[in-house]
Amino acid sequence: MTFVVLEECILCKHTDCVAVCPVDCFYEGPNFLVINPDECIDCALCEPECPVDAIRAEDDVPENQKEFIQLNAQLSVHPNWTQITTQKPALVSHEQWQGVAGKLDQLDRNGA
Ligand code: SF4
Numbered sequence: 469m470t471f472v473v474l475e476e477c478i479l480c481k482h483t484d485c486v487a488v489c490p491v492d493c494f495y496e497g498p499n500f501l502v503i504n505p506d507e508c509i510d511c512a513l514c515e516p517e518c519p520v521d522a523i524r525a526e527d528d529v530p531e532n533q534k535e536f537i538q539l540n541a542q543l544s545v546h547p548n549w550t551q552i553t554t555q556k557p558a559l560v561s562h563e564q565w566q567g568v569a570g571k572l573d574q575l576d577r578n579g580a
């Protein structure tokens with residue numbers, strides 16, 4: 469199993485999750501983070517750290533966000549998505565977009 473970043477992260481990107489991951493398996497695009505499922509060791513440390521509740525275990529991903537499982541796997545290995553190992557400030561857009569549903573069409577895939 470792996471943990472998965474969901475749409476709540478899009479345009480927010482708080483990065484508290486990155487600070488606790490023991491294996492540095494988060495990868496960054498312009499307005500979203502993803503987890504590499506082959507590197508995640510299932511420690512569950514990141515899930516409670518996200519202030520917008522954007523991380524779930526694969527088995528707990530809501531039905532309407534199942535596509536994010538594949539999206540994390542796909543984007544995390546794309547060369548344009550780079551590993552992020554240290555926390556940084558959230559995007560300035562986070563206040564405006566926190567809690568807004570249906571943000572997938574706002575995802576910047578960074579050429580992936
Ligand atoms: Fe990293 Fe653990 Fe979260 Fe996986 S579950 S992304 S290993 S902090």
Ligand code: F3S
Nearest residue numbers: 477482483484485518
């Ligand atoms: Fe995104 Fe939450 Fe991490 S908003 S960057 S999953 S702390």
